[in-house]
Amino acid sequence: MNAPSRRKFRREGEERRRQDLIDATLDSVAEHGLERATVRTIALRAGVTAGLIRHYFPGKEDLLREAYAALMGRMTEQAKAALLMEDASPRRRLAAFITANLNAPIIDQRVFSLWATFIGRAGADPTLARAHREGYLGFRNEVEAVVAEVLAAERRKPDASELRHHAIAINAIIDGLWIEGCLAGEMFSPGELAAIGIKAIEAELGLAPE
Amino acid sequence: MNAPSRRKFRREGEERRRQDLIDATLDSVAEHGLERATVRTIALRAGVTAGLIRHYFPGKEDLLREAYAALMGRMTEQAKAALLMEDASPRRRLAAFITANLNAPIIDQRVFSLWATFIGRAGADPTLARAHREGYLGFRNEVEAVVAEVLAAERRKPDASELRHHAIAINAIIDGLWIEGCLAGEMFSPGELAAIGIKAIEAELGLAPE
DNA sequence: GGCGTTGTTGTGCAAGTGTATAAATAGTCT
């Protein structure tokens, strides 16, 4: 009578399946935390069965690592994209950079949850710690480059140490406001964080209000 | 022959045992992450057997909650302690506050790991989100109060909105530098972060260098 | 010293974990 009735399925391309699994992993972690992100949960969300995960990844640990790498890649990519306005003045580009970093989609509770969950393991997992450090230094170097342009346009000649300190401070301002926005977004009116950030950073650089 | 040989034990006071269990929980989470912080791991570290946990806490979830509350309590307590120098000038008290927040024991990788691990669940756990928000607002109010004193000593009359913006920005600077210090402490020389923080915050407030 | 209270241990259990592996089927090639 009733045939074994096995589940229907389609064969997706390898690239597509890996991406789907990674996305499902990030969704699971964001929604339920690392502890409840089991292979079955992830597979269910990706619309496949658990066994398939081991066909694309050596183990769950590797899937988590790749998911974290993908997350960081998207974040820094978006952040840097705002710096590409070639024709604007350095000061305007800096302002655009700050604004981009302090609004959606970078200010986002889900992304923050993911970042915090993964970075919390940096103490235990040296691989993660190194990945973070590289992303951080890359970001800070971008900041330092724009700052150098801004100050040059003002005919100021900062030395290396001064430049480094500015970059560290500006990075802190952006990170700190990013956290506040992600964790308590509805406490701020739209654009308020960006305005605060721009003012604070221009004060740090000693720029006169426009 | 060999008697059942049960394990020897001592009866500690209730308060002591609860504290030990909470500390063991924080240690376990910091070292191996939330996923591997099992009741057995925690109990082992506390020097008791797993069953005892349920004698002091309704469930594992409650133990985690109390551990997080204890962590936050200790952090804000230490942070605020630096504000208690009654006799110093407002500006000196502000500087001391910043310095305290940007050195050990507040700058500490273990504490950061714990903070990140727990806060990563704020998106999923409304209880955690509320606990964080309260701690954050308390901290920001402290900042706002000192800022008001500092500006008053300079004979400036900021309105409420201006004060709020300063507090948000200063909070961000401290948080951002805190993260940088925790995650990459060895990239900074001793006292460097505090110096950067003080300069940035004095710039934000428009204070002339001393 | 003996006794009761209760903090503490040890064992058991059902549910869930990651992984291994065999069986089935979708898509491709001829």
Add this chain to the structure above:
DNA sequence: AGACTATTTATACACTTGCACAACAACGCC
């Protein structure tokens, strides 16, 4: 159409997890 291959499913397994519960023993009290 039919065979081949590799993606996908399904089942099994050893182990871990949080929790329940009964037995035990440390400590205070008489």
